[in-house]
């Protein structure tokens with residue numbers, strides 16, 4: 001077990017920037033073969049993996065910390081770069097449910113001018129692969145990975161949504177689920193909404209609010225075994241007595 005954690009480069013010069021005054025005290029075991037890095041380089045290395053758990057070498061052992069605790073800011077939109085219109089704007093706090101646990105993150109939203117302001121925060125989140133728990137002023141979001149992962153689990157195991165949320169909380173803090181926020185209610189809502197929107201997409205339907213009411217049966221799956229006139233029914237079936245049709 002110690003072989004995995006042992007690294008003689010810990011405490012030496014950073015392996016990326018090679019600045020002597022920046023000791024390499026941070027290591028991410030979720031990144032594959034990432035060397036020990038200094039604080040700034042570990043933040044730079046996680047621009048596209050902002051929900052990883054980081055370990056810091058303190059008091060002769062590794063301790064788990066979050067990227068947010070060392071000042072990491074998630075930039076929404078612009079492929080992870082800060083919004084050019086958001087330089088003077090403050091960041092917002094979000095709770096994110098990720099396959100690796102539940103994270104509190106500071107995020108800088110996109111402030112670029114757009115025509116449609118309604119639901120803008122929610123759409124900015126979703127374009128960054130974070131499904132909002134609500135479309136009005138969202139403060140909690142789930143990665144598409146955690147939603148798809150749970151969907152597959154519901155098809156292959158007997159795990160419940162509340163059991164899955166407890167797992168995510170224990171995944172965040174191994175010893176106690178109470179160290180992270182309970183976001184089960186938000187997860188239930190978001191998962192149902194996500195599944196409904198997925199159904200709409202697969203059946204090429206618009207959300208009801210955009211296109212009036214959904215037609216009856218528009219989300220039904222075609223059943224090849226059911227009687228289909230002209231396909232698997234004997235010609236002249238209409239003229240037969242009802243009990244023999």
Ligand SMILES: [Zn+2]
Nearest residue numbers: 014017038041
């Ligand atoms: Zn460095």
Ligand SMILES: [Zn+2]
Nearest residue numbers: 028030031052
């Ligand atoms: Zn990482």
Ligand SMILES: [Zn+2]
Nearest residue numbers: 083110111112
């Ligand atoms: Zn922007």
